[in-house]
Amino acid sequence: MTDTQDKSTESTIYQLWEKQGLFKTDPDSTKPSYSLLMPPPNLTGELHLGHAMQHAIMDAIARFKRMQGFDVLLLPGVDHAGIQFEGTFNKLLAKEDLSKQKLGREEWLKRAEVFREENYQSFHKTWTVFGLSADWSKEVYTLEPKVQKAVFAEFETFWEQDLLYKGAYIVQWCPKCGTAIEDLEMEYQERKEKLYFVKYRVIAKDVDRHASARDDDDDQEYITVATARPETIYADTGIAIYPKHPKFSKLVGKTAINPLTGNLIPIFEDPRVDKEFGTGALKITPGHDLLDYEIGKEHSLPILHVIDKKGRMTNLAPLLEGLKIDEAREKTVQLLETKTAIAESKEFAHSVPVCERCKTTVEPLISEEWFIKMEPLAKKALKHIGQIKFYPGNYNKILSDWLENIHDWCISRSLWWGIRIPVWYCQKCNPNHLVGKDKDMVVSKEEPGKTCQSCSEKHWVQDEQIFDAWFSSGMWPLATLGWPENTPELQRYYPWDFELTSPEIKFLWIARMIMLSLWFEDKIPFKNMFFHGMLRDLQGRKFSKSLGNGINPGELRDQWGTDSTRMALYSYSVPGRDAKASRQTMDERCKNFRNFGTKLKNIYRFTMELKPEVLGMPTSAPQSDVIARSQLAEKQSHADDKLILNQLNNVVLGVTKNLEDFNLHLALDEIYEFIWHQLADVYIEKSKARRAQAQPCLEQVLEICLKLLHPFMPFTTEELWQKIPHTEKSIMLAKWPIAR
RNA sequence: GGACUUGUAGCUCAGUUGGUUAGAGCGUUUCAUUCACAUUGAAAAGGUCAGAGGUUCAAGUCCUCUUAAGUCCACCA
Numbered sequence: 001m002t003d004t005q006d007k008s009t010e011s012t013i014y015q016l017w018e019k020q021g022l023f024k025t026d027p028d029s030t031k032p033s034y035s036l037l038m039p040p041p042n043l044t045g046e047l048h049l050g051h052a053m054q055h056a057i058m059d060a061i062a063r064f065k066r067m068q069g070f071d072v073l074l075l076p077g078v079d080h081a082g083i084q085f086e087g088t089f090n091k092l093l094a095k096e097d098l099s100k101q102k103l104g105r106e107e108w109l110k111r112a113e114v115f116r117e118e119n120y121q122s123f124h125k126t127w128t129v130f131g132l133s134a135d136w137s138k139e140v141y142t143l144e145p146k147v148q149k150a151v152f153a154e155f156e157t158f159w160e161q162d163l164l165y166k167g168a169y170i171v172q173w174c175p176k177c178g179t180a181i182e183d184l185e186m187e188y189q190e191r192k193e194k195l196y197f198v199k200y201r202v203i204a205k206d207v208d209r210h211a212s213a214r215d216d217d218d219d220q221e222y223i224t225v226a227t228a229r230p231e232t233i234y235a236d237t238g239i240a241i242y243p244k245h246p247k248f249s250k251l252v253g254k255t256a257i258n259p260l261t262g263n264l265i266p267i268f269e270d271p272r273v274d275k276e277f278g279t280g281a282l283k284i285t286p287g288h289d290l291l292d293y294e295i296g297k298e299h300s301l302p303i304l305h306v307i308d309k310k311g312r313m314t315n316l317a318p319l320l321e322g323l324k325i326d327e328a329r330e331k332t333v334q335l336l337e338t339k340t341a342i343a344e345s346k347e348f349a350h351s352v353p354v355c356e357r358c359k360t361t362v363e364p365l366i367s368e369e370w371f372i373k374m375e376p377l378a379k380k381a382l383k384h385i386g387q388i389k390f391y392p393g394n395y396n397k398i399l400s401d402w403l404e405n406i407h408d409w410c411i412s413r414s415l416w417w418g419i420r421i422p423v424w425y426c427q428k429c430n431p432n433h434l435v436g437k438d439k440d441m442v443v444s445k446e447e448p449g450k451t452c453q454s455c456s457e458k459h460w461v462q463d464e465q466i467f468d469a470w471f472s473s474g475m476w477p478l479a480t481l482g483w484p485e486n487t488p489e490l491q492r493y494y495p496w497d498f499e500l501t502s503p504e505i506k507f508l509w510i511a512r513m514i515m516l517s518l519w520f521e522d523k524i525p526f527k528n529m530f531f532h533g534m535l536r537d538l539q540g541r542k543f544s545k546s547l548g549n550g551i552n553p554g555e556l557r558d559q560w561g562t563d564s565t566r567m568a569l570y571s572y573s574v575p576g577r578d579a580k581a582s583r584q585t586m587d588e589r590c591k592n593f594r595n596f597g598t599k600l601k602n603i604y605r606f607t608m609e610l611k612p613e614v615l616g617m618p619t620s621a622p623q624s625d626v627i628a629r630s631q632l633a634e635k636q637s638h639a640d641d642k643l644i645l646n647q648l649n650n651v652v653l654g655v656t657k658n659l660e661d662f663n664l665h666l667a668l669d670e671i672y673e674f675i676w677h678q679l680a681d682v683y684i685e686k687s688k689a690r691r692a693q694a695q696p697c698l699e700q701v702l703e704i705c706l707k708l709l710h711p712f713m714p715f716t717t718e719e720l721w722q723k724i725p726h727t728e729k730s731i732m733l734a735k736w737p738i739a740r
Numbered sequence: 741g742g743a744c745u746u747g748u749a750g751c752u753c754a755g756u757u758g759g760u761u762a763g764a765g766c767g768u769u770u771c772a773u774u775c776a777c778a779u780u781g782a783a784a785a786g787g788u789c790a791g792a793g794g795u796u797c798a799a800g801u802c803c804u805c806u807u808a809a810g811u812c813c814a815c816c817a
Contacts, residue, residue, distance in 0.1 A: 606776035
């Protein structure tokens with residue numbers, strides 16, 4: 001059979017399943033429910049090998065549970081992926097010489113929607129092509145009204161519970177993305193940079209600055225600080241030394257002169273200054289450093305800004321205004337040198353935070369943002385996290401440790417692609433968009449119909465910012481089921497039985513889902529949480545576009561077929577284990593399972609197409625349940641039959657157990673070994689001598705094998721199922737075999 | 741600095757609660773072939789299970805230490 005025929009067979013089979021509604025839930029039945037929540041892929045780029053593995057695992061479990069007699073909900077969805085989508089899309093726009101600014105919010109959103117739709121179509125195709133048996137009628141998208149409604153309820157509840165606050169705080173800012181980001185969205189790059197030792201002149205606190213400004217005085221005192229960022233000196237508002245500094249402690253209470261601005265800045269002690277680093281004195285720049293911000297706050301230092309949100313110098317540095325940071329740094333050093341303020345400089349290595357998405361250096365700066373107080377949520381999560389079964393188990397500890405150490409969550413982003421913050425301000429009475437319970441603002445999804453309480457007029461403007469995408473995807477377990485309404489789906493399918501994801505987003509997503517779900521619905525979001533390993537290249541690096549080391553799952557499928565590709569992926573699906581893969585190792589495994597598929601087809605051919613003519617086609621229904629099988633075993637007295645049925649019985653036991661425990665790789669090993677080496681190599685070979693007698697047993701074993709394999713190889717097993725005597729229209733409707 | 745994970749055949753990886761001669765796939769070598777299947781079959785070579793110590797009748801598996809690699813968290817003036 002040629003590849004094209006294979007593919008058209010697969011697509012015919014997929015359509016057959018869909019047409020018969022086999023992916024749909026059966027909520028009115030008396031069956032127990034089993035729910036699986038697909039991690040929604042980001043709507044950027046194409047699906048990669050990791051996605052293919054996730055989908056393959058989810059689908060196998062869904063199919064297994066259906067055959068076991070559960071009413072299965074496998075709910076698919078996609079994520080709008082705020083910052084990532086916006087970055088990707090803006091890059092595309094730049095190629096057409098367009099930008100957000102040029103287009104304006106409305107037109108930009110229109111075009112973004114078109115781009116979204118294109119990505120979505122490509123996603124959907126890949127999904128169906130891999131045989132995913134999801135209930136497409138229940139598909140959810142994180143920007144659709146259903147989710148928006150849940151997110152609004154989420155925000156409103158937090159507001160009412162006094163867990164929300166908005167204000168100017170120091171945040172990690174990505175100048176390129178133009179938004180605040182979280183610690184979790186940053187990574188670090190090792191860089192060799194220069195560490196400058198800068199001298200600040202010290203004067204007595206009460207001495208008139210003018211009087212002390214004579215620089216020809218030899219008795220001048222200096223305090224030297226080490227900095228890698230001399231350009232921020234403009235915004236220095238203090239100098240801190242560690243307590244009881246042998247050299248500098250006598251300067252405490254005195255005043256230093258900022259060498260660039262001439263501002264007078266206090267010198268004081270603070271225990272957070274590292275004794276070992278530099279001179280033991282730290283320049284304090286509350287506007288551009290997290291620690292400095294904290295120290296500055298305690299010592300009531302003013303906050304100055306010398307770097308703006310575009311990563312350029314402000315007019316606080318008049319000579320450098322508008323310059324980028326690297327240029328400004330160079331110029332600042334020159335300026336300081338002319339003032340002989342640099343005592344020395346040396347190379348040193350440190351890691352610099354960059355934006356995980358665009359690799360731009362992150363600038364800590366002050367910005368108006370929204371935050372949630374997370375402590376009560378984390379505490380509640382910690383109380384109940386033990387009810388979730390993690391695969392592998394140590395993720396309970398990893399997540400708990402993080403929850404123990406929770407920080408407030410900055411949920412606002414200065415982007416356009418996402419759910420806009422549902423807060424309206426009276427333009428007239430509240431032009432600065434301040435937030436307070438009784439101020440001139442309203443929490444509302446739509447433009448408020450009522451008038452402002454202060455001015456009795458209607459001049460509402462909505463908050464410009466949107467929510468962090470994790471603020472909505474954190475609600476995924478609830479929003480997908482129609483929360484905040486108490487829907488029948490919510491009652492039936494929540495908590496989810498199974499969830500899986502990559503360990504990369506354990507805090508960003510999984511921890512958030514646990515906290516939010518417990519907070520709003522008082523129940524854990526999922527009973528089983530499966531973390532698959534990361535697929536990496538042979539050098540152990542992540543797959544990435546920039547490295548060009550990615551493996552396209554579609555190409556594997558085109559070459560080896562869907563079932564073979566799925567099987568290859570299962571062999572890498574051990575929970576929590578990273579694995580190294582290349583196109584070659586994937587090809588090797590795919591080839592192996594393609595051969596296995598061929599073996600299976602040949603077993604079918606031998607059994608059904610080349611059966612001895614003396615045997616008529618069986619008229620009775622296939623016997624696959626436990627009673628029929630044991631009857632058969634008794635009736636057939638031949639030792640070979642007994643042996644193979646016993647072996648098969650053990651395989652049924654093992655495969656079932658391993659699937660229950662989500663050990664897909666072990667389940668596969670077992671069934672592979674049985675079919676190839678026990679059934680084909682031994683039993684079938686021996687049966688040739690007594691073919692007619694062995695026929696019923698052969699048919700029986702084949703049928704059970706198809707069922708056992710169906711979760712893993714849905715297409716091949718369906719194709720063969722249709723060719724053997726069967727009562728159920730599809731193997732998807734067949735009952736999972738039960739061991740004696 | 742803190743936590744976690746890994747080190748098993750040439751390569752990529754399995755090995756559930758400790759139980760005979762340590763497994764798979766690919767690769768390598770030899771032989772077979774009118775057979776359901778060359779997308780095959782039979783066989784072979786290849787491992788001090790990172791190292792050391794301990795517990796045990798018994799350790800790849802449990803404990804301690806050493807070592808190497810990786811991941812995550814915190815910090816990086």
